[in-house]
Amino acid sequence: MRVAVIGSTGYLGEQICNVLSYFPEFEVKTLVANINREKLIQQAQAFRNPSIYLANPEANFRAASDLKESGIRVLKNRDAVKEILLGDSIDGIFFALSGIDWIDLFYDLLNTDKIIWMATKEIIVAGSELWKGERDLSQNKNIIALDSEHNALHQLIQGHNQEHIAKIYLTASGGAFYEWQGDLNEITPEMALSHPNWKMGTKITVDSANLINKGLEVIEANCLFRFPYSQIDVLIQRESVIHALVERKDGFITALLSKPDMKSVILHALKTERTFPWEEYKMDFTQLHQLHFDYPVPDRFQGFYLAVKVGRLGGGYPAFFCGADEACVQAFLSHRIGFNHIPILLEKTLETTIAKPQSVSDVIYIYNQGFKIAKDLIQQRRSLKC
Ligand SMILES: NC(=O)c1ccc[n+]([C@@H]2O[C@H](COP(=O)([O-])OP(=O)(O)OC[C@H]3O[C@@H](n4cnc5c(N)ncnc54)[C@H](OP(=O)(O)O)[C@@H]3O)[C@@H](O)[C@H]2O)c1
Structure with missing residues (x-):
């Protein structure tokens, strides 16, 4: 399968590239980033010279001049990127950028039969009003969610009649300040950027610290699975071992557990027959003495409730x-x-x-x-x- 990665130089993009490098059946044909020219060029060299593009014009211009004599093609502009990604030489695209750039490409891809591995929640959330009718994401079998909670929900819901489901739960670690006793005003960026369980980019880490990220994920779940907001709930799960739960109307609850590591989510999303050669992803139950659950407290996590309210407003x-x-x-x-x-x-x-x-x-x-x-x-x- 011939693939492209948008946002390949970020925390998630690097993990996607790392996983892809284990599977020669995935051929990386195009890599796109914003400004990190050096890392993008290194990645291109490691992947047998895919075409590359940097959204920052100066960085792209410099990459083109650095790579003049090399076998790596630097795409000239956005139109050239879109032409390749929408054309016959690409079978699937990973969206791992932060922000809503390339939402136009995502929109156009929905009308093709290409696989879309989707991590960029800003695109889903911001465009939520558009994902209805013929572009209803819940009806699109080519979209594979890369957010760990939505990937877990997808696995849990598969094969169930949605009418038998009472509620779906997304979990949240509670972020770095769940147990914080001091004044929230004392929290510095450096403190907010130290997430207890996940290593991620700056925007999503700050959004996780105040749970706005989880509010955005509720909107994302509404778009991806079409459960109404009244059926989507959030649970704090401190250990980040349970990623989602599905509660059926008959009282049974199924949960999806795995170590908090995006590489296993990416692997699952590739839907390849082969498995990881890495033992480290196996759960050691003897280390799992307790699981802690809680609900987000409104006066501590105002941003979360605000994001959900925004989703409901639509x-x-x-x-x-x-x-x-x-x-x-x-x-x-x-x-x-x-x-x-x-x-x-x-x-x-x-x-x-x-x-x-x-x-x-x-x-x-x-x-x-x-x-x-x-x-x-x-x-x-x-x-x-x-
Ligand atoms: N990290 C995770 O574990 C995780 C898990 C689930 C979902 N997500 C979602 O995945 C997205 C990325 O998260 P992250 O943690 O990887 O963030 P990150 O480390 O900040 O990486 C952002 C990536 O996006 C690229 N980028 C920014 N603007 C771009 C543009 N206009 N065109 C192309 N590329 C652009 C950046 O390129 P430069 O390096 O050149 O600036 C970088 O490669 C977010 O939407 C996040 O919510 C992340």
Whole structure:
């Protein structure tokens, strides 16, 4: 199978490339990143010269000049990337970038028979209004969820009549501050970036620390499986060993357990007949003395409840919220706002009237509107009570 990876240089993208390197039946034909030219070139060299592209124009220009004499082709622009990824030379695409760039490609791919391995939750959430009718993600057999919780749900739901299911549960570790007793304002970016169980990029790690990530995953579950919000719940599962649970109407509950490691999720998503040569993914039950469960506390995890509310509101709200959250996380990481300001500012941004998107360009416009309004609020925040 001939594949492309968008976001190959990120935490998840690197793990995807690592897993793919064990399976010669997957031929990596194209790699796309944003700005990390050196890592992208290294990856291309390791994969027998796929074509590459960097979304940052200067980085792409420099890569083209670095690779003039090499066998690696640097694609000129977005259109060239889209032409290859939508064309006959690619059978499947991994979306492992952060943000909503390439949502137009995702939209177009939904009308093809290519496999889409999907990790980029921002694209699913922001575009949620579009994933209805002929682009209903729950009806698309070519989409394979790479988020561990959704991949687990997919495995648990498979073969069940959805009418017999009472509830689906996504689990959350609770993040780095679940047991935090101090003032949330004291939390620094460095502290927020140390996730207890998963190693991930900066945006998703901050979103996990305040559980906004889990709220976005609830919206993602609604889009991918079409369960109504009233049937989707979230449980804190401190050890990150149970990734999802499905409760049937007859009272039985099934859960999916595995070590918290994305490589086993990626392997499962490849649907290859072959298995990993690595023993390290086996669960050692003697080390699993206790499993702890809890519900997210509303006054600690306001951002989570806000994200779910946005999902329920639908229309343009999820796209707007994603843009506003991106601006808030950037401001927090550059020490311009405190950790506790993120949900306060997000709530404030939602006072805006937001139109319902009809197209991919509407979604991008609304996302950028959310980003800009949050950015403006951050600049004026001294006059706010936060
Ligand atoms: N990490 C995980 O375990 C995990 C698990 C489930 C889901 N996810 C989801 O997967 C996505 C990536 O997460 P991550 O932790 O890997 O983030 P990350 O480490 O920050 O990586 C982001 C990747 O996206 C690339 N990128 C950014 N903008 C791009 C653009 N415009 N075009 C192409 N590539 C672009 C970056 O390229 P540069 O390196 O060049 O900047 C990098 O390769 C997120 O949506 C996250 O929610 C991650």
